[in-house]
Amino acid sequence: MPVAPEIRISNARDIDAIVSMYPLAFPDEDLVPVVRQLLAEPELALSLVAIVDDQVVGHVIFTTCAVEGSDLRSSLLAPLAVAPGFQRQGIGSEIVKAGLQRLIDSGVEVAFVLGDPAYYSRFGFVPDSKVQPPYPLPAEWYTAWQSQYLGDASRSYAGKLAVPSQWLDPALWAP
Template structure:
């Protein structure tokens, strides 16, 4: 399997995989594909990686900038991340996340946040930091990982593309 940067020809597959992966998730807003599209159109996808197996796109992960208390502090958000349902639980999502975090750190990013299951994301170095918060979500599901320096405090805001519907 190859992990590489998204190409224009991958966009339809990324959309289909994202919709299929999130369809059965009760917590999902079912707008994840639209969020990725909005970030892409706005030029706000800092990193967009696909997993390719046998010339088929089987997974995707996105990273985009966030602000903390309205300021750019060099922090980014991981997500959405999705794997084609018939390929889930085989390590593809983990490989996408690890590669994306490594690439993000190489850009000089200070850190990364995400909203997700702590039991899953702690294996990648994410932890809950009560001083860093995302309004409207339970604190235990909002996690961060610093690449450089301490984890800042404040209210995190995602790109407006996350409001896509």
């Protein structure tokens, strides 16, 4: 059944709850180091939490990036996690939509994500073959690299996505 979480920007008091949630949501991946590094750079990363009954039950980060050779204002959605006991209740959708609206409000023009198109297409993401991810993806992942134009659709752009150092680890982009 859908729940109505409070969605807000995370603060220092949320960090322990955020990093505790990741190993539960992603038992086979260690995202805690990159999450900690991004949380330490608030000017670079928009970090939102979903709160239910005063508990952090969802988290997402949007990192400021750039398309090489362009001044397009760009953002990378990752990672996204919902606490296992709260999944499939609409919380992931609410927090992603809230983040995309904040990007639009602040003039970001395009958002990128690497993830399951069956999930991200519901927010308007479509496979992107114009902008390359920081590391090459295997062919079976091509449709998982997606973007969504948030700004003036008349702008054209192409190139490689330049990401900040926290994302410069091929393991974060590997199957």
